Amino acid sequence: MALALENVSKHFGSLVAIKNLSLTFDVGSVYSIIGPNGAGKSTVVNMIAGSYSVTSGAIRLGASVLNRLPKHRVAQLGIARTYQNLRLFDGMTVLENLEVCFFPQSWLTYLTGARRLGKSERLDICHACLERFGLSDVADTLAGDLPYGRQKILELARAFVTEAPIVLLDEPAAGLNHTETKDMAALIASLKRADRAIILVEHDMDMVMSISDRIDVLNYGELLCSGTPELVRTNEKVQEAYLGTTEELDTIRKLAQGRRAQGGLRSNAGIVRH
Amino acid sequence: MGTSVIARRAGLLATLALCVILLALVPKLPPYYVRVADSILIYIILAVGLNLVVGYAGLLDLGFIAFYAVGAYAYAFLASGQFDIHLPFIVILFIGAAAGAIAGVLLGFPVLKLRGDYLAIVTLSFGEIIRIAINNADELTNGPQGIAGLDRASLFGLPLTSPVHFYWLLLALAIIICASVYYMERSILGKAWRALREDQDVVRGLGINTTTLKLLAFALSAAIGGAGGVIFGSFQRFVSPESFTFQESLLVVLIIIIGGVGNIVGVIAGAIVLVVLPEVLHFAAQYRLLIYGIVLVTVIVLRPGGLVSPRFNLSFIIRKVRNLWLSPSKT
Numbered sequence: 001m002a003l004a005l006e007n008v009s010k011h012f013g014s015l016v017a018i019k020n021l022s023l024t025f026d027v028g029s030v031y032s033i034i035g036p037n038g039a040g041k042s043t044v045v046n047m048i049a050g051s052y053s054v055t056s057g058a059i060r061l062g063a064s065v066l067n068r069l070p071k072h073r074v075a076q077l078g079i080a081r082t083y084q085n086l087r088l089f090d091g092m093t094v095l096e097n098l099e100v101c102f103f104p105q106s107w108l109t110y111l112t113g114a115r116r117l118g119k120s121e122r123l124d125i126c127h128a129c130l131e132r133f134g135l136s137d138v139a140d141t142l143a144g145d146l147p148y149g150r151q152k153i154l155e156l157a158r159a160f161v162t163e164a165p166i167v168l169l170d171e172p173a174a175g176l177n178h179t180e181t182k183d184m185a186a187l188i189a190s191l192k193r194a195d196r197a198i199i200l201v202e203h204d205m206d207m208v209m210s211i212s213d214r215i216d217v218l219n220y221g222e223l224l225c226s227g228t229p230e231l232v233r234t235n236e237k238v239q240e241a242y243l244g245t246t247e248e249l250d251t252i253r254k255l256a257q258g259r260r261a262q263g264g265l266r267s268n269a270g271i272v273r274h
Numbered sequence: 275m276g277t278s279v280i281a282r283r284a285g286l287l288a289t290l291a292l293c294v295i296l297l298a299l300v301p302k303l304p305p306y307y308v309r310v311a312d313s314i315l316i317y318i319i320l321a322v323g324l325n326l327v328v329g330y331a332g333l334l335d336l337g338f339i340a341f342y343a344v345g346a347y348a349y350a351f352l353a354s355g356q357f358d359i360h361l362p363f364i365v366i367l368f369i370g371a372a373a374g375a376i377a378g379v380l381l382g383f384p385v386l387k388l389r390g391d392y393l394a395i396v397t398l399s400f401g402e403i404i405r406i407a408i409n410n411a412d413e414l415t416n417g418p419q420g421i422a423g424l425d426r427a428s429l430f431g432l433p434l435t436s437p438v439h440f441y442w443l444l445l446a447l448a449i450i451i452c453a454s455v456y457y458m459e460r461s462i463l464g465k466a467w468r469a470l471r472e473d474q475d476v477v478r479g480l481g482i483n484t485t486t487l488k489l490l491a492f493a494l495s496a497a498i499g500g501a502g503g504v505i506f507g508s509f510q511r512f513v514s515p516e517s518f519t520f521q522e523s524l525l526v527v528l529i530i531i532i533g534g535v536g537n538i539v540g541v542i543a544g545a546i547v548l549v550v551l552p553e554v555l556h557f558a559a560q561y562r563l564l565i566y567g568i569v570l571v572t573v574i575v576l577r578p579g580g581l582v583s584p585r586f587n588l589s590f591i592i593r594k595v596r597n598l599w600l601s602p603s604k605t
């Protein structure tokens with residue numbers, strides 16, 4: 001199964017967040033979408049998941065046009081996701097956070113009792129998933145009571161528990177410390193499977209470089225470059241987008257020196273206060 | 275097995291026995307007290323029903339009493355000289371529940387896109403619209419005069435005439451409804467409702483149709499309201515629009531908030547407090563709303579989660595009891 005973005009654009013009023021983006025994602029690989037803040041990465045994730053409408057273009061999964069479907073239908077077709085800012089069901093237990101994913105998907109199956117899964121089957125799957133993600137010991141803890149790092153892992157588990165063929169991960173390592181980030185990278189790499197595409201949005205370059213089969217770089221809503229980690233690493237346009245051109249860097253350095261002479265950079269003062 | 279376990283088991287048995295004895299003794303009390311007990315049970319049924327929507331699905335419905343009215347008028351239409359239809363009570367009980375559910379879905383469809391305050395305002399208006407419509411549809415409902423002389427209900431050949439009969443009927447219905455709602459709460463449906471209350475967008479992102487989920491809550495809750503209304507109609511043998519004012523909707527919501535949102539035990543406690551309090555303070559009858567207000571503010575200030583802690587719920591009690599019997603070391 002393949003997911004394809006065809007000439008997708010997204011406008012927020014006059015702001016063009018995504019401009020004519022075409023990308024294809026196949027099962028069996030890990031894809032990373034990277035780019036500076038505000039480049040439009042989360043917007044892409046939100047459009048695929050059906051949270052944002054698209055302004056023009058089409059998003060296809062197999063024969064279905066996702067952007068014409070309501071959000072829950074998109075999810076039913078096999079698209080699961082995590083959120084840039086944690087969105088767990090804090091007042092429910094870790095186990096319940098997973099169980100809820102197995103709610104019967106239509107009226108009819110619910111009323112006729114022909115549920116998708118029996119209760120014991122459902123629990124078996126959820127427990128196996130908790131085991132897989134190292135959360136068995138906290139199965140009955142409220143999700144909101146977990147430490148941040150484990151909440152991130154729980155959200156990951158929730159995205160994988162239904163075995164969706166397309167999994168979108170929006171910054172799974174955000175806010176994690178160095179060790180946790182490394183563990184997270186290893187965990188995600190281990191989740192790569194022939195019948196699953198993982199689409200990762202991430203700022204941590206070690207993680208992106210180590211686990212991606214392809215990296216797509218966005219800048220101001222446009223695809224800057226796309227290819228293997230080596231190709232992206234050495235691409236000049238990418239370095240410019242992230243660091244600025246050498247001339248720009250020079251200018252910034254000079255400005256900074258000038259300001260310092262006048263009594264310190266304002267942005268520095270802000271950082272110190274934190 | 276230590277003596278302490280035996281003592282605890284004995285204590286538990288004694289508590290259970292006491293509850294049963296108290297419930298069984300109510301009919302022996304003077305009629306006034308039996309009526310108060312009936313009233314408590316009716317409000318327990320209504321509040322447990324509304325709690326499906328407010329407590330589980332997290333949707334503030336301020337027009338709940340409209341479904342109660344639908345049930346009461348279903349009885350009035352189908353068991354009186356009004357249209358000269360005289361169906362048996364049990365049949366109307368189901369019709370009333372179904373009519374309530376249909377009204378719930380009809381209300382639900384247009385309003386479920388709304389959230390929070392907006393939903394509260396629209397449901398409030400819905401409740402008032404139903405009452406005003408009943409008030410004005412003279413040919414059907416006799417308007418403000420109401421419909422009198424409703425049939426005496428009977429159940430399986432036993433006539434329901436006195437408050438004591440209704441006490442047993444209401445007690446049975448309350449237990450059945452609490453048990454079903456408890457079952458629902460523990461099922462995956464209950465979990466989906468709780469998730470919905472926390473984050474509706476994420477629930478949709480899991481592939482769940484949230485509109486269906488909310489409609490289901492509305493329909494089930496309205497069905498309970500409708501069934502309650504049928505019993506109310508058969509008990510009073512008289513219905514008129516003034517029984518279904520906004521104040522009544524408010525009272526049911528207050529029972530939930532004061533008792534403990536989303537907690538059956540809390541709702542039962544809330545119903546007892548809010549029905550008994552005005553009876554105790556009957557000399558201050560004209561200050562009823564003021565009393566509710568004072569109780570509400572006191573509870574919100576002192577126990578913001580309601581009188582009964584969210585942890586002290588039916589699952590907790592059942593787990594305690596089960597553990598005491600099966601694996602006493604855990605308790």
Ligand SMILES: Nc1ncnc2c1ncn2[C@@H]1O[C@H](COP(=O)(O)OP(=O)(O)OP(=O)(O)O)[C@@H](O)[C@H]1O
Nearest residue numbers: 012015017035036037038039040041042043044084
């Ligand atoms: N709901 C929205 N309404 C208006 N503008 C939005 C909305 N969502 C995103 N934007 C704008 O679209 C642009 C892209 O935002 P997006 O969140 O996709 O960036 P991002 O690449 O995920 O950045 P970050 O790395 O900070 O998460 C930004 O300029 C942002 O302000």
Ligand SMILES: [Mg+2]
Nearest residue numbers: 041042043084
């Ligand atoms: Mg983002």
